[in-house]
């Protein structure tokens with residue numbers, strides 16, 4: 180459903196950032212992108228969301244060039260939970276989350292009871308129904324992150340982009356969010372997420388064996404493959420310039436990533 184062909188991008192005053200990136204994400208596929216700070220993961224997601232135009236190459240969404248689609252058309256298919264959630268809303272959470280339905284409504288339509296039913300379902304699914312009437316702007320960072328995930332659930336896109344969806348979350352909410360991502364992939368959503376925690380794609384791989392991982396290198400290249408082929412001691416040690424170990428934990432029946440020592 181998403182194809183990226185030979186994409187290159189750099190911001191103003193940068194010599195280069197993303198270089199000749201190729202990627203194919205199919206329906207229901209999960210791709211996790213790892214990369215050191217500042218290598219361009221968010222920039223790549225911004226390109227895929229249509230917020231930045233590639234300097235060269237193209238992004239195809241269902242074989243249509245993204246550059247030829249309006250923002251509303253793109254938003255019908257792609258939802259984006261960015262690292263900088265909007266900070267300007269004085270709405271109650273329920274009224275904020277229903278904005279996710281906007282792409283399915285015409286200009287003067289009011290959200291219907293069915294739209295609000297989807298909102299209530301999404302809030303319940305994320306265990307945050309108690310936040311319904313709170314003012315979005317007054318929530319904590321982690322609560323905002325969960326509310327923004329609820330907003331994309333009601334948007335009902337084909338492809339969901341999650342930029343470090345668990346970065347501000349406690350362990351309980353990390354568990355809930357990764358479980359939700361697994362369920363969304365099982366339901367047929369395509370998902371691209373970024374993380375700094377290689378254990379997250381390992382955990383997801385244990386339930387989604389065909390999931391993919393990509394490493395964005397500091398040369399701006401994307402190395403893509405099956406999770407277990409990419410998450411290796413050698414690759415992670417090179418990626419993070421840190422002596423890392425993949426340790427087999429019999430009790431968990433999988434490997435986890437650990438820093439060797441400090």
Ligand SMILES: Nc1ncnc2c1ncn2[C@@H]1O[C@H](COP(=O)(O)OP(=O)(O)OP(=O)(O)O)[C@@H](O)[C@H]1O
Nearest residue numbers: 190191196214215216217218219220221222223262
């Ligand atoms: N709007 C912008 N204008 C100019 N430079 C930018 C802009 N946004 C990002 N950059 C620069 O582009 C590079 C990549 O930034 P980006 O946020 O994509 O990295 P990242 O891999 O997501 O980083 P992190 O893991 O730290 O979140 C950084 O050097 C950053 O300073």
